[in-house]
Amino acid sequence: MTDQELIWRIAGGSGDGIDSNSRYFAKALMRSGLDVFTHRHYPSRIRGGHTYVEVRATPDGAASRGDGYNFLLALGDSFARNPSEDAYYGNEELKPLSENLDDLREGGIIVYDSGLIDDEQVEEIDLHERAEENDWHVYPVDLRAIAKEHGREIMRNNAGIGVTAALLDMDTSEYEGIMDEMWNDDILEANLAVIQDGFEQAQEFDQSHDLEMPDHGEPDEQQALVSGSDAIAYGALDAGCRFIAGYPMTPWTDVFTIMSQNLPQFGGISEQVEDEIAAAALALGASHAGVKSMSGSSGGGFALMSEPLGLAEMSETPVVLVEAMRAGPSTGMPTKPEQADLEHVLYTSQGDSARVVLAPGDQQECYEQIRTAFELAYDYQIPSILIYDQKLQGELRNVDASFFDREPDADPGSVVTEEDIAEAAEHHAGKFKRFQYDADDGKEGVSPRSVPGQKGGRFLATGNEHNEAGHISEDPTNRVLQMDRRLAKLESIREELDAKGNQTHHGPEEAEYGIMCWGSHQGTVFEAVDRLNDAGHSVKAIGVSDMMPYPEAEVSEFLESVEECLVVEMNATAQFRGLTQKELGRFGPKLSSLLKYNGNPFEPAEIVEGFESSIDGEELTVNNMKYVPAAGD
């Protein structure tokens, strides 16, 4: 055992069981006491194609994908086996091997399925020459034959696990335990036999590599392996959300699915409806009737929600929406991450709009901030949007299970009871003063909210401007009073958010340089910051989560304290840097951008390199990234 990290990449076609297999493998490593982090790469295709998942395992804290990887398990794409000569897909059988070589580190291990990829094909891609150059250790194994002998061909992946374990000197018992929880009888037996056979065959190999399993102790606490979507769904349930309406769209579908699977047991309701306009409208309807509710989508679907979103603002109907970003514009790249919907989410819908927008930076923040989103939406009668992306959506990471063991929040916020209604001083012509100008319950701009069925509480909710009872009104004085009241909420919300401390700081406080990021790259940026400091730079970082209202004071303080700041984000137009400049109205000359928008998330080394060339004023040498200097540079 060593303290080196393992980054294990399993590659195959979609449908080859890459996803579930890597999940079990990551869980097994987690149970054995390692910290794990997974990174998924897949095409917008149901069967076949080139897909991989990386499982990074370190003895202590893995908050990001790593740089490249050091173990490749190439299954071969079984769905590409029968292409006619000129088939559209070409020869993809080889892809899980051929497409994955560029990022394999020196000294790395390659295991490929010789039952699917033959010597001739290996020749085609000069595997042996390249292996020699890079000191790769290549182990062909007929995984397909092993799988078929004991079970079915699809079990190739488990044969690969057996081989992996033998090569890394790893105990297979944790993994077998997971298989035991998953399967019964024949299937379990077949899988175990496949793992064992793979293990035994690989033990016979003449092993020449140095890579071993990283050192690990027992985990201190029970660990849970969760994705951003898991954390959002569980956070919503604990926030008291019992109604969800949605329409599938990648990557939002994940949250929607997890919620739908859980809500019935929690006594809640899930509705898959005809489109996203309906989905958002249903969420408003349920909320109007007194239930904490949510909806969500990805870019295109969220665009359809623009009008119901405005209705929520004007009618002051609380609602939580989730926006899961993927590369755009339009349908863009459905399975690739990007952080380019920020402006869409901040500014979509007509009029001077006020909403809460939060962008969590990791799994814990997903859980925490969806709860905050509900709390603010229902306390302030305002829509809250949680924006995250395809990267955070699918990445799995281990977190102490106790983190999620929190009190559910059943409080529907600013809703009044029938007794309160009966005691209310003023009603307006039979209607309750739902939109009272100067109600003072300590939260600025918030008026009392009643719910249909409550005696004496009736009012009209409307998207038109309206008076205190909800009657449509174009009276200029009323307009200004209502508008100011609605907008005033943002001020109190800003104070509440500041107190929550959603922004995450990393690195030495006195550092000379800053890096700013938002959303899913927080962990990658923080890892890069550690490396930069180890290399003698003086850098600190801030991961900003509050997008609206913007944490003016905290970010200003951060920016005042550094010479220059690099803003790292995954889009082509520096949207978050733009927001920062707009909100703070200064610091323009201090802010430069490191942008990546090729569909693949940043690796820590890329940020290190981007930072170094930015302070040296050098040309960026890293592929696929763009550096945009500060204004006035």
Next chain:
Amino acid sequence: MSAFSAIGEQEEAEEDEFTPGIEPQPTWCPGCGDFAVNNALKKAMANLGKNPDEVLLCTGIGCSGKLNSYFESYGFHTIHGRSLPVARAAKLANPGVEVVAAGGDGDGYGIGGNHFMHTARENHDMTYIVFNNEIFGLTKGQTSPTSPKGHKSKTQPSGSAKDPVRPLSLSLASGASYVARTAAVNPNQAAEIIAEAVEHDGFAHVDFLTQCPTWNKDARQYVPYTDVQDSDDYDFDVTNRQEAGEMMYEVESKLYEGEVLTGRFYKDDRPSYGQEKRSTGEMPEEPLAERYYDEDAEWERCAEQLIEKHT
């Protein structure tokens, strides 16, 4: 005690309980058919002994959408075409509330057509009243989905080349379990039909013929009318989908020839969506909204699920 004590509280009500206290006079034009819908709805609710606090009226946008301002109840004046999704979720969230949705023909059969089809299909327990005046009223007289073929308007100056939609057939085909048509010129029938629709456990669609004297100059377009239930000339079984469909086809064809047939055309007692959803375990037995007010309610935390699946 329920947090929603207005629900099911009274047995009798006065019509004027549904008239707002010091409302402005309706801004509908003199002679507009929308007045008749308002009157019929008030009458129906009073006859059923509803309390304005237990009724939720969701409207769309248009002259028709203004109904919310002149009818006293809880209200949600939503956005163009979207009254149905708002209404049906409110009903799922608190099934005790009497939910009515209303809007125009542009609102319901045009921009909201998709929601209409799906709400009918799912057979939500609610009433949907469409003010069918064959025109866009509020945006000043453009051709609507129910305007007759050849209808000239500012946006179709040479006359519409489109056949009008057939709302009754559309409703039936989509899965509505109650379909009726009434007319502003027939106030007694209108109130009866609306009351029946409100009582119906399932999606009850009422196509309400309302004249628009401002943009459809012929304000008497629905006179004379025949109530099919009162007439010996029409004999069909309202519970038989095929017979009802044939009847609707005839009714819709004749409308534009000047023969106005009204009445109840279809009624089916299949379980509503809420009942179906409860039977599959997808919906709680108790009204969901009540739980938020019940201090003894148990709120499960997610940790158990999480530990089971993720550790």
